[in-house]
Amino acid sequence: MKATAKAHTNIALIKYWGKRNESIILPTNSSLSLTLDGFYTTTSVHFSEEYTQDKFILNERVVEGEQYRRVSEFLDLIRQQAGKSLYAKVDSTNEVPTAAGFASSASGFAALAAAGTKAIGQNMSDRELSALTRQGSGSACRSIYGGFAEWEMGAEEDGSDSYAVPIAPAEHWDLRVAAVVLSSTAKKVSSRAGMKRTVETSPFYQGWLNSIPTDMSQIKEGIKERDFQKVGEVAEANCLKMHATTLGANPPFTYWHDTTMTVMQTVRDLREKGIPAYFTIDAGPNVKVLYLPENEEVIEKTLRNIPGVADIRLSRPGQGVTYL
Numbered sequence: 001m002k003a004t005a006k007a008h009t010n011i012a013l014i015k016y017w018g019k020r021n022e023s024i025i026l027p028t029n030s031s032l033s034l035t036l037d038g039f040y041t042t043t044s045v046h047f048s049e050e051y052t053q054d055k056f057i058l059n060e061r062v063v064e065g066e067q068y069r070r071v072s073e074f075l076d077l078i079r080q081q082a083g084k085s086l087y088a089k090v091d092s093t094n095e096v097p098t099a100a101g102f103a104s105s106a107s108g109f110a111a112l113a114a115a116g117t118k119a120i121g122q123n124m125s126d127r128e129l130s131a132l133t134r135q136g137s138g139s140a141c142r143s144i145y146g147g148f149a150e151w152e153m154g155a156e157e158d159g160s161d162s163y164a165v166p167i168a169p170a171e172h173w174d175l176r177v178a179a180v181v182l183s184s185t186a187k188k189v190s191s192r193a194g195m196k197r198t199v200e201t202s203p204f205y206q207g208w209l210n211s212i213p214t215d216m217s218q219i220k221e222g223i224k225e226r227d228f229q230k231v232g233e234v235a236e237a238n239c240l241k242m243h244a245t246t247l248g249a250n251p252p253f254t255y256w257h258d259t260t261m262t263v264m265q266t267v268r269d270l271r272e273k274g275i276p277a278y279f280t281i282d283a284g285p286n287v288k289v290l291y292l293p294e295n296e297e298v299i300e301k302t303l304r305n306i307p308g309v310a311d312i313r314l315s316r317p318g319q320g321v322t323y324l
């Protein structure tokens with residue numbers, strides 16, 4: 001009983017930032033992302049009676065500790081849903097330059113969910129697979145689909161209506177993303193810890209939640225119309241509101257380093273010069289820049305010249321989960 005699946009990471013344009021339920025990962029707000037072609041995980045899962053415990057291999061190295069525990073607990077969910085008690089060997093290869101500030105957990109859990117359910121003999125709908133993936137890592141549930149996907153927060157407390165739905169396929173719009181990798185490697189607050197502290201202590205948090213419905217309807221309109229200015233403005237403002245909540249947390253924190261802000265200013269300067277570009281930032285110092293294909297050369301050159309920038313990784317819209 002073996003299967004292999006491939007899933008891409010995604011970049012949130014409307015951020016998931018807060019849980020209303022930590023144990024089954026239910027969010028406080030809906031979010032929307034673009035699946036990216038450049039970064040992906042390939043995972044094979046083999047369930048067999050020969051195994052006396054789960055085994056997790058990542059990029060040809062045996063994984064133990066917290067990362068192993070999260071994978072083994074996720075396999076428990078798959079075993080439970082299938083009514084089986086077989087152990088498994090999980091073999092994953094990440095084409096996600098973890099340093100690029102992309103949540104490799106997004107492509108990782110989406111590929112694991114797809115390969116694991118297939119291997120154990122469960123044929124799930126995309127929504128069921130997304131709801132399962134959500135319990136591994138929230139943002140991963142959006143990677144089931146290619147192109148633009150919305151993770152509907154749902155209202156049920158058992159999470160049965162909290163999963164991602166497709167908004168537009170990758171072919172709908174060739175929107176490009178440049179990941180600006182900074183050389184700074186200072187320890188950061190994880191997205192899980194960062195959103196928990198913010199939800200629990202930031203006086204700005206309710207303001208963040210209040211702004212989501214309008215942001216979401218605006219950005220979906222912009223995607224439908226392929227209106228780059230509208231999508232870019234909403235995404236950039238949404239990211240700034242998310243990060244504003246961390247400044248009000250107790251204790252306060254920010255993910256931004258000095259080079260983060262230099263990149264943000266450079267993107268604003270590009271707009272001043274008539275080159276449309278917008279930034280978004282997740283739970284780390286790295287910046288992702290949205291741009292249009294015709295400006296790829298000037299965008300890459302400008303970003304690469306910023307002191308403190310280690311690398312630029314370009315990406316196009318990517319496909320949803322596939323079985324190999």
Ligand SMILES: O=C(O)C[C@@](O)(CF)CCOP(=O)(O)OP(=O)(O)O
Pocket residue numbers: 011012014015016017025031103105136137138139140191192281282283
């Ligand atoms: O991707 C986004 O919507 C925005 C973020 O990347 C941060 F900016 C959150 C990602 O959180 P995730 O790693 O999915 O958390 P988990 O559910 O605790 O595993």
